[in-house]
Amino acid sequence: MNDTTQAKRSDEPVWWALFSAGGVCFAVVVPGAILALALLPAFGGFSADNLSYPRISALLHDALWGLAGLAFIGSVICLPLFHAAHRIHHGLHDLKLGGGLLSKVLCYGSAAALSLLALYLIS
Amino acid sequence: MQQLQQDIIVVGGGGAGLRAAIAAADTNPGLQVALLSKVYPMRSHTVAAEGGAAAVTLEQDSLAGHFQDTVSGSDWLAEQDVVEYFVKHAYQELVQLERWGCPWSRKADGSIQVRRFGGMKTERTWFAADKTGFHILHTLFQTSLKDPTITRFDEYFVIDLLVVEQQIAGVLAIHFSTGELVQILGKAVILATGGAGRVFHYNTNGGIVTGDGMALAYRHGVALRDMEFVQYHPTGLPGSGILITEACRGEGGVLLNKDGYRYLQDYGLGPETPVGQPKNKYMELGPRDKLSQAFWQQQQRGLTADYHGHAVVYLDLRHLGKAHLANRLPFICELAKSYVNIDPATAPIPIRPAVHYTMGGILTDINCQTSIAGLFAVGECASVGLHGANRLGSNSLSELLVFGKVAGEQAAALALKTNTLPLSAVATQCTRQQTYISSLFADSCDDTVHAIRTELTLAMEQGCGIYRDNAGLQSCLSTLQALKIRYQQLKVTDNSKAYNSALLQHLELGFGLDVADTICRSALARTESRGAHQRLDEGMTQRNDSDFLKHSLAIRQPDGSAAISWQPVTITSLPPAERHYGSAERGSAGSGSTGSSV
Amino acid sequence: MSKTINIARYNPQTDSQPQLQAFQVDSDNSTSVLDALLQVQQQDPSLGFRWSCRMAICGSCGVMVNGIPKLGCKTFLRDYPDKLTVSALAHFNVEKDLIVDMQPFLTHLAAVKPYLINAEQSSQPHRQTPAQLAKYQQFANCINCGLCYSACPQFGLNPEFLGPAAITLAQRYNLDSRDAGKAARMPELNSKNGVWGCTFVGFCSEVCPKKVDPAAAVNQGKVASASDFIISMFKP
């Protein structure tokens, strides 16, 4: 049987690739990040010195010529944001609340905007 | 009434029907091929075949070997020219299926693997794990999707053939989903409706295997040949009849009676082969008729065990080990677990014989052509002459392919040079059927399809079972006659249109009663023992070539019953001899009588 | 032992939606839901359901048992000591009682070109090692029962979604060493109703009576579709 109308290629691979990469970060990096940045400090696991302004700025900006900061932002903020955007977009569809173009633009748009913001903040 | 026009109409979406449809479409893409089936094609009972399909494959094997095994397996009632054609074309057909994607099991080097099968001298059975029929059917079904000229009519139930002066004009069918009658006209019709195992009580067949096509042709005067030969498979599950494939024995499974004794050695199949070293044609790898008969003998002697009220013996696979079972017989493990709650790696499976296959069927010539011009038959519903008195396991799947192709090509050739008959020619026949169907409905009825069907299947089991005698057959026949009268009074009380299964079951029962009648009368007429037909009466327990080296033909009489006549067997190169299995095979010449000593 | 079984009845001529009806059946340790339905049919011949092989291989007897898609012939009353409710497969149109319209399912199957595509002519079998066979063998075990469609909410939400079994079949051929038709199959898989309609709910694999793991097939299809996407960017 010949195709008369060929199904249109979806742009989903782009979002899915970001989602998957974000999923890996969420699973591999984020637990450690939450632990080290939120929980251990809050429960007094670290001395105040270690979280001092100069030390953190230095870590973020200088370590590995700034690449460490970039990697950190990418793997704990940007990619997980796209991961979350993807799940929310599809979740809205599951709840019969959206899943169309609007929710797509809003979800991935916010993820992109917030990612840019994060990058701007460390630049 | 809806009318449709096609060139070729294939009735049946099993292996035979699909192969025929593909062959017809391939022959000439200008032909419109209709594929009708009362169930979606992939539900057809070919799906249940487990073991494999035979073709000469190995270096050391030969066409002559396959020919001899088939002819002697048939107890010399096979048409030898047909067998010759079959063994010659089987390999190519299995390769064709491979090229269509069938996932045949392989050897380490990537070549096709073959396994042992009962009654075959050497390994020549291709298999796809233990789901060979499933894979064959799905491969064919999926391949048929490629062909734009094949139009499927899924869930169309054929109730009559349209015949004008001994020429086929089409079929009349009920569209299950709407309940409407549909007239489909065509230049050639291929019946591929499968067997009739469901007229027996214990059987390995699916609920749809009700003999419809046989009855359809029979009612138009086509002879049903060799109907007395009904194969019991020695290893069905008690109760349900679900098949435990012969491949279990090919892999080395052994049969034990209640005392754990390998009883087959007592019935001409010995000497006992060591456990784990199966030997072709010995013991568990003897032919099905012999094995089923041995069960009966054991039962008579009180050596069978009891499983929830069913007499059983045991199939022991434990020595094969868990890994081998999972690799070679995964489906069997699944079935045993589900239906008798047994893990074959740790416990023997209770089994008993169950009706498996109808050797007989619609009489056709080697081209699958019946006595009605343009009407072809193929597969289990047909008797092209391959199986004679007893079919060898794994010959039938190959038959579907080899002769499915023949039927498709022949039908296509014929359709190209035939004109469609005018609608008017079949109008009265259609109206008559419509009136008949309408007359079947009533608000209430004391009798039920279920009641009649149960009595039918029990009567057949009693009278036409593994062993038969005159008294039993006569009493079966009179039961059948009484049931036929009851059937005429029977009404359908569900008058809904869409998916009226009550109506379909009613019609299936009618087909089954006709087929049962031909089985019983053919069995009565054959006063000898041959292959799957074993008589206990005085003087009939031996094969009698001087009187019965011939086919029975059941032809319908005006009163609805079958008259039996006879047709000679075509013998080309292998003159009749004794059938020998076990050690008797060697020194066969005059030695004796394994065939009938049991 | 007598047992109550509730069946969702629907007659297209008279009903506006399915209604539960209770029946009594005899049951022992080996009674399947299919056996029970057959018993009910003796009491009421108008009950509609599909079945054939009664050995879990033909794929016709799918129904919802207590809300979960099951093969009637492979589900046993012994496993439902409490209540037992049987209804038509979810997400399909109900034609009558337990009979649903399977046409969408078949259309989706056919859409993925589920046959070997290979122009090479030969009268000899291909070579295919057991390892090559193992790559797709599991996916070739699908009996087209449709249970996975009833399990998949994405199919329920979007009937255009090709669905688990069809995509599995496409993967089965794409992974077959003898096949050269992947390029022809990818467009359907690449679309939003192809592999991208799936959110890896995974229930399809949970209910599959043949352990085909359609969820794995669909999601492997995503990887294939994503690489196809990248390749297409470098093609003119």
Added chain:
Amino acid sequence: MNIETPGGNKQEPGPYQPVMPRTWWLQHRYFRFYMLREATVLPLLFFIGCLLYGLYCLSLGETQWQHWLAFMAKPWVVLLNLLAFAASLFHAKTFFELFPRVMPLAPPGLMIAGQWLATLLVATGLTLLLGGWL
């Protein structure tokens, strides 16, 4: 979930067309589990929000940074971050189990163990780094 819909529509004789209610996912354990898995991104978003806020504070200078540290120590923030931590582990479990099915590269057990090892290494690394031991 026996009869699928409350809201099927049907005017004339013909098949019954079920419609999925919005609450479909409440009707079965498995679907609730799925929704929970999808919902793990909500606490994740909270944590990301915290981080963005932190970066913002960092860009403003030392005082704001101290402010952020104080914010992060508030009980409700800690609580939500605890939730985010649990969510990330739950997500990791589901994600790691799915991965070998999507890319069957090695025996599933091995792949799952490997991924957990990676998570553990990252967590240790980050802890050592921020704790000043590295």
